[in-house]
Amino acid sequence: xxxxAALRIAxxxxxxxxxxxxxxxxxxxxVSFFPAGSEIYAQGEKAGAFYQVEFxxxxxxxxxxxxxxxxxxxxxxxxxxxxxADTTHxxxxxxxxxxxVRVFRFATGADISSQLLPLALKGLTRAQEHLLVLGRQNxxxxxxxxxxxxxxxxxxxxxxxxxxxRMDIGDYLGLTIETVSRVFTRLKDKGVIRLxxxxxxxxxxxxxxxxxxx
Amino acid sequence: xxxxAALRIAxxxxxxxxxxxxxxxxxxxxVSFFPAGSEIYAQGEKAGAFYQVEFxxxxxxxxxxxxxxxxxxxxxxxxxxxxxADTTHxxxxxxxxxxxVRVFRFATGADISSQLLPLALKGLTRAQEHLLVLGRQNxxxxxxxxxxxxxxxxxxxxxxxxxxxRMDIGDYLGLTIETVSRVFTRLKDKGVIRLxxxxxxxxxxxxxxxxxxx
DNA sequence: CGTTGACTTGAAGGTATTCAAGCTTTGTGG
DNA sequence: CCACAAAGCTTGAATACCTTCAAGTCAACG
Numbered sequence: 414x415x416x417x418a419a420l421r422i423a424x425x426x427x428x429x430x431x432x433x434x435x436x437x438x439x440x441x442x443x444v445s446f447f448p449a450g451s452e453i454y455a456q457g458e459k460a461g462a463f464y465q466v467e468f469x470x471x472x473x474x475x476x477x478x479x480x481x482x483x484x485x486x487x488x489x490x491x492x493x494x495x496x497x498a499d500t501t502h503x504x505x506x507x508x509x510x511x512x513x514v515r516v517f518r519f520a521t522g523a524d525i526s527s528q529l530l531p532l533a534l535k536g537l538t539r540a541q542e543h544l545l546v547l548g549r550q551n552x553x554x555x556x557x558x559x560x561x562x563x564x565x566x567x568x569x570x571x572x573x574x575x576x577x578x579r580m581d582i583g584d585y586l587g588l589t590i591e592t593v594s595r596v597f598t599r600l601k602d603k604g605v606i607r608l609x610x611x612x613x614x615x616x617x618x619x620x621x622x623x624x625x626x627x
Numbered sequence: 628x629x630x631x632a633a634l635r636i637a638x639x640x641x642x643x644x645x646x647x648x649x650x651x652x653x654x655x656x657x658v659s660f661f662p663a664g665s666e667i668y669a670q671g672e673k674a675g676a677f678y679q680v681e682f683x684x685x686x687x688x689x690x691x692x693x694x695x696x697x698x699x700x701x702x703x704x705x706x707x708x709x710x711x712a713d714t715t716h717x718x719x720x721x722x723x724x725x726x727x728v729r730v731f732r733f734a735t736g737a738d739i740s741s742q743l744l745p746l747a748l749k750g751l752t753r754a755q756e757h758l759l760v761l762g763r764q765n766x767x768x769x770x771x772x773x774x775x776x777x778x779x780x781x782x783x784x785x786x787x788x789x790x791x792x793r794m795d796i797g798d799y800l801g802l803t804i805e806t807v808s809r810v811f812t813r814l815k816d817k818g819v820i821r822l823x824x825x826x827x828x829x830x831x832x833x834x835x836x837x838x839x840x841x
Numbered sequence: 842c843g844t845t846g847a848c849t850t851g852a853a854g855g856t857a858t859t860c861a862a863g864c865t866t867t868g869t870g871g
Numbered sequence: 872c873c874a875c876a877a878a879g880c881t882t883g884a885a886t887a888c889c890t891t892c893a894a895g896t897c898a899a900c901g
Contacts, residue, residue: 527741533751540755587763792847811848
């Protein structure tokens with residue numbers, strides 16, 4: 414089980430970055446800046462790197478021919494994304510807001526699989542858990558689960574900042590913007606959350622929200 | 628890119644098994660037998676291995692408190708499953724039919740991450756693609772996508788064997804058994820498929836099915 | 842041949858979507 | 872700094888799709 418133990422250490426928020434940096438020789442990997450809405454990579458592009466968000470937020474998504482969009486994940490500061498099963502990107506990645514991204518290019522000959530595996534597994538678990546939300550939960554449960562998740566990833570504070578639009582949230586939860594908006598209103602009317610501004614949410618009754626997300 | 632190249636080779640159907648065996652010392656990993664419906668592992672159990680289907684089929688799923696179930700993946704002969712991000716299983720795995728599974732226990736000290744990474748990435752891509760199906764496709768599209776996928780995984784033949792029940796298919800596609808049944812009937816009436824028996828499907832118009840799955 | 846479980850089919854109902862209008866916030870130029 | 876435009880968000884009414892509930896059919900097995 415040595416592998417898993419080492420990976421858990423590498424995964425902990427405080428050490429992820431330094432671990433990744435050690436695996437790649439100095440100088441430090443460069444940080445690229447992406448303005449709001451700009452593309453980080455596109456489906457079909459050649460993949461040769463993975464990415465860590467320094468600041469800002471990223472959406473990873475896929476499109477159907479008629480324009481329907483499914484966002485498979487949001488990535489906030491400190492989180493990693495961009496792994497691919499082969500040499501081509503299967504998804505699109507865009508900066509939601511002004512975003513800084515550290516790019517880790519694969520050096521020829523370097524074996525970084527022990528660094529990458531825990532991150533890939535983490536992403537796999539996340540995706541599989543999201544399948545349950547999309548496949549078996551109704552609109553309120555989806556939004557509640559989303560808010561609980563966002564709160565956790567921002568340190569469990571009452572105040573949660575939403576870097577993304579209602580459209581993004583809808584495309585992540587498999588709902589329309591109208592439904593997302595209606596659910597927000599219902600949660601507000603029930604006193605579960607407050608909406609100090611469009612992009613920030615205060616969780617008033619965290620326990621209620623937790624129960625709702627089940 | 629050496630890492631990815633090596634992994635692609637390891638991923639190809641013909642070499643996966645031998646590659647995995649090489650990574651683990653002789654004697655060969657044992658094959659365990661699971662009767663239909665039996666549990667391979669449960670959520671919360673300690674994880675210390677991963678698995679490769681020798682024959683039969685496996686469902687991996689998660690439950691909500693009230694019994695709603697989401698199957699995140701089916702695994703057929705030759706496919707691998709059971710990776711976990713930490714030392715605990717986050718899902719249940721059951722044999723659908725009489726199933727043989729090769730168990731690869733993690734030996735202390737062995738670094739198998741380079742073997743595991745491509746499999747984990749493959750699973751990640753599959754899960755993310757399934758998110759699009761659950762989040763943004765309607766019943767016909769879901770069933771069509773499912774049939775196309777099953778056909779591909781069985782070598783692209785016209786005749787597709789379904790090892791699982793309608794209930795399993797529903798819980799995989801986020802639909803009820805009634806809806807699955809109705810869609811099968813509609814596809815049959817349109818002449819897109821034939822249903823020689825409950826668990827076997829003949830794809831008559833493969834192109835139409837492909838278009839429908841988009 | 843009868844029983845059991847799995848599947849199919851029908852009718853009614855509910856939840857989310859679609860379409861449409863109005864409101865709020867943000868950004869831009871005067 | 873204000874006015875206006877544009878974009879994003881909210882709310883309402885009608886519709887559509889899938890689910891729920893119920894009954895009936897089919898197949899496997901003792």
